[in-house]
Amino acid sequence: MKFKLILSFLLLALGFSAFSQEKQSNHNSAAAEKGLIKVSIMYPFAEGKTFNMDYYETKHMPMVAGLLGSNLVRYTIEKGLSSGVPNQPLPYMAIGTFYVKSLNDYQAAIAPNINAIRADFANYTNIAPVILVSEVVK
Amino acid sequence: MKFKLILSFLLLALGFSAFSQEKQSNHNSAAAEKGLIKVSIMYPFAEGKTFNMDYYETKHMPMVAGLLGSNLVRYTIEKGLSSGVPNQPLPYMAIGTFYVKSLNDYQAAIAPNINAIRADFANYTNIAPVILVSEVVK
Numbered sequence: 001m002k003f004k005l006i007l008s009f010l011l012l013a014l015g016f017s018a019f020s021q022e023k024q025s026n027h028n029s030a031a032a033e034k035g036l037i038k039v040s041i042m043y044p045f046a047e048g049k050t051f052n053m054d055y056y057e058t059k060h061m062p063m064v065a066g067l068l069g070s071n072l073v074r075y076t077i078e079k080g081l082s083s084g085v086p087n088q089p090l091p092y093m094a095i096g097t098f099y100v101k102s103l104n105d106y107q108a109a110i111a112p113n114i115n116a117i118r119a120d121f122a123n124y125t126n127i128a129p130v131i132l133v134s135e136v137v138k
Numbered sequence: 139m140k141f142k143l144i145l146s147f148l149l150l151a152l153g154f155s156a157f158s159q160e161k162q163s164n165h166n167s168a169a170a171e172k173g174l175i176k177v178s179i180m181y182p183f184a185e186g187k188t189f190n191m192d193y194y195e196t197k198h199m200p201m202v203a204g205l206l207g208s209n210l211v212r213y214t215i216e217k218g219l220s221s222g223v224p225n226q227p228l229p230y231m232a233i234g235t236f237y238v239k240s241l242n243d244y245q246a247a248i249a250p251n252i253n254a255i256r257a258d259f260a261n262y263t264n265i266a267p268v269i270l271v272s273e274v275v276k
Contacts, residue, residue: 033214037219038216039222041222042229053275057275057276061276075276076171076274076276077274077275077276078176078272078273078274078275079272079273079275080270080271080272081175081241081271081272081273082271083268083269083270083271084177084179084269084270084271085268085269088269090270091180091268091269091270092270092272095272103219130221130223130229131221131222131223131226131229132218132221132222132228132229132230133218133219133220133221133222134216134217134218134219134230134233135216135217135219136214136215136216137191137195137215137216137217138195138199138213138214138215
């Protein structure tokens with residue numbers, strides 16, 4: 001009887017320790033993102049190209065993100081400032097990135113909506129984007 | 139006198155509210171990253187190009203990160219998998235990204251070490267990288 005009681009305490013302690021470790025790893029975004037798939041939509045800079053960041057941030061990206069459901073972990077937007085190499089043109093005016101668990105699920109969610117997504121491009125840019133699918137290594 | 143007391147309470151409440159919001163935003167990595175500068179070193183794919191991810195992850199990136207001190211918030215590494223557009227070649231084999239608070243401080247830390255950094259390139263790749271400096275919008 002005493003043994004059972006000790007065992008119960010040990011199991012309880014183990015469960016609590018596992019729970020607090022899980023909470024910790026959620027707080028460490030870098031560790032939690034390893035292995036995720038990134039889909040980066042990159043808008044190359046060139047003379048005469050335009051990009052409306054306000055529309056992109058408040059309308060286009062939330063619309064696409066809304067299609068992805070629980071497959072979407074988070075999405076980010078960055079604004080190109082300069083090339084890191086002197087006398088080189090800015091490589092990209094903007095990049096939008098979806099961090100997803102599954103590329104198949106991403107493609108399945110986007111495919112039936114691709115025409116609506118492409119039709120919205122004209123509302124914020126005249127750039128044809130480059131798309132990179134990559135995996136978070138670290 | 140009564141007015142001063144009320145003012146003190148208001149200031150205290152304001153301080154407390156600011157403090158708890160700051161704690162919240164630290165737990166929300168996306169919010170905490172807004173406004174940070176990203177320096178992305180992008181390695182374009184092409185026929186005959188090579189990239190040793192193991193060396194990059196275990197030697198090169200930690201070496202450069204070690205030069206950046208408290209200006210560095212975090213750094214990430216991603217491995218290019220495919221183009222998101224059918225029949226298009228992979229845009230990048232790999233991308234390494236430093237999230238820093240100040241671009242000036244980044245450049246000041248890198249400049250005196252640029253020859254050592256460039257000399258290390260040959261240990262993992264024969265690709266001349268493209269560098270993008272951008273700002274986290276979201």
